[in-house]
Amino acid sequence: MDLTSILEYQNIDKALYNLEQTLENGVWKNMLPKLNQTAKNSQNKSSQLEGQAAAVLKEMEELKKTIDATKKHGKDILKSDPETMSSEQIEQALLKKDRVTSNLIALDKRLTRLAENINQILAEFNSTVKIYNDAKLQYQQIKAKQDRELAEAQPKINELKAKLDLLSKKINPKTLEFYKARRADKIFPVFVELIGNSCGRCRMELSASALSKLKSEQTLICENCRRVIYYIK
Ligand SMILES: [Zn+2]
Known part of the structure; x- marks a missing residue:
């Protein structure tokens, strides 16, 4: 992505x-x-x-x-x-x-x-x-x-x-559509960076498996705040 x-x-x-x-x-x-x-x-x-x-x-x-x-x-x-x-x-x-x-x-x-x-x-x-x-x-x-x-x-x-x-x-239309839906619900920012091992917004720490999934797929939806956590190598 x-x-x-x-x-x-x-x-x-x-x-x-x-x-x-x-x-x-x-x-x-x-x-x-x-x-x-x-x-x-x-x-x-x-x-x-x-x-x-x-x-x-x-x-x-x-x-x-x-x-x-x-x-x-x-x-x-x-x-x-x-x-x-x-x-x-x-x-x-x-x-x-x-x-x-x-x-x-x-x-x-x-x-x-x-x-x-x-x-x-x-x-x-x-x-x-x-x-x-x-x-x-x-x-x-x-x-x-x-x-x-x-x-x-x-x-x-x-x-x-x-x-x-x-x-x-x-931008990929699906990504944009997803983004706009969150934005309409006043979930902003939609994309947040991984900080340490945690969601950059709500600071919830990710499990080891979630972390490895994020690192391989580059994005992951935070289970707590529903934002998209992204990881850039
Ligand atoms: Zn979060």
């Missing part, structure tokens, strides 16, 4: 691999999904708050109707002419009036609480919208940075790929 070409290929590919890794593992790797999640969460939360606000507003409307009806009832009690009423009837009317008044006080308190509730929901809604907008803006900025770096690296990527293309013609 002619190792020269595939090793040369791997050497150029190393630059490409490193470049790809740098681009892939930039600040965006964790940030973009995180910001996306933040935006989604705040969107869910704001629609939840909208639902809450609608329910409270509806309750307030009902309450206002009750208050109006109670007020009207209070006025009706006072409409009767005291001249035509017995003292007992007057006493009854005054008692009713008192009940209506305390009822109204309680209803007003409830209305105030609901208004406070609405204000809280509104404040929370506003801060949720702010979180959403901030996350969206930050997402756009980081995405733009990623796009810029990708665009900047593109000429270098193209250059390396052209070199690899040219070199690939000298």
